[in-house]
Amino acid sequence: SVSNLQMLSGNQLAPQGTFTSPVFDAGRIVSFDRIQWTESLPSGCDVELEVALADNYEDFANTASPPVWFGPSGAGTKFTTPGGENLPSGKTGRYAMVRATLTGTGSATPTLSDIQLSCNAASATGSRVKRYLFDEAGNIRRITTGDDAGSPTDERDGTGWSSGEG
Numbered sequence: 001s002v003s004n005l006q007m008l009s010g011n012q013l014a015p016q017g018t019f020t021s022p023v024f025d026a027g028r029i030v031s032f033d034r035i036q037w038t039e040s041l042p043s044g045c046d047v048e049l050e051v052a053l054a055d056n057y058e059d060f061a062n063t064a065s066p067p068v069w070f071g072p073s074g075a076g077t078k079f080t081t082p083g084g085e086n087l088p089s090g091k092t093g094r095y096a097m098v099r100a101t102l103t104g105t106g107s108a109t110p111t112l113s114d115i116q117l118s119c120n121a122a123s124a125t126g127s128r129v130k131r132y133l134f135d136e137a138g139n140i141r142r143i144t145t146g147d148d149a150g151s152p153t154d155e156r157d158g159t160g161w162s163s164g165e166g
Contacts, residue, residue, distance in 0.1 A: 013109045021098040021115070023060055029094045030119040036084035037100075037115040042108035048078035048101045051117065053093030060097060069099055116146075 032053060039047045052067040054060060059067050071077030072085050078101070079085045096117055102110050135141050 013104050013106055015106050016101065016103045019100045019102065019112065021100075023057060024096045024098075024117065025057070026094050026096065026119060029055055029092055032087050032091045032093065032096060032117060032119045034084055034086050034118040035079055035098070035115070036118075037082045038113045039082045040111040040113070042105070042110065044105040045108055045110040046080075046101075046103045047082070047110050047112050048080055048103075049115070050078050050099045050101075051087065051091075052097045052099070053091055054095045055093050057095050060095065067093075067097075 032051070035049060035051060037047070037049065041047065048071075050069040050071055052060070052069045054067045068075050070088065070091075071079050072088065074088055098115050098117065100112050100115070102112060104110060
């Protein structure tokens with residue numbers, strides 16, 4: 001969860017911050033189709049997302065010609081509908097990154113709690129998403145697997161789970 005973008009000097013909240021995801025590996029080149037996320041927006045706040053795709057992992061390290069960040073209408077636009085938006089047609093790659101811009105008011109900040117990037121909607125299998133819920137110590141408390149529509153297909157929940165240490 002990304003929230004409470006606090007400035008290093010004092011207790012004032014930052015008016016804007018950016019979160020860039022780690023590189024996601026789909027395992028093969030796929031057609032990325034849709035993005036959706038969960039956000040909480042206090043009055044005057046906003047969350048906007050962009051996606052970058054590449055066929056090769058190394059492309060993200062290429063500072064001279066990195067993959068282009070894009071939104072629903074291509075480069076220079078941002079996704080703004082958390083319930084889901086289609087990516088522009090023909091967006092393929094093996095690797096993906098998501099960049100989120102969170103805008104607050106200085107006294108309030110938005111929260112971004114999950115992002116789902118779907119691929120291969122036209123295939124018979126579609127894509128799946130796993131959501132992990134952690135406790136404050138970093139232990140997994142729940143794993144939920146869902147389909148492209150966000151419907152849970154499997155949920156594993158256990159208060160007795162441990163991190164495996166000790």
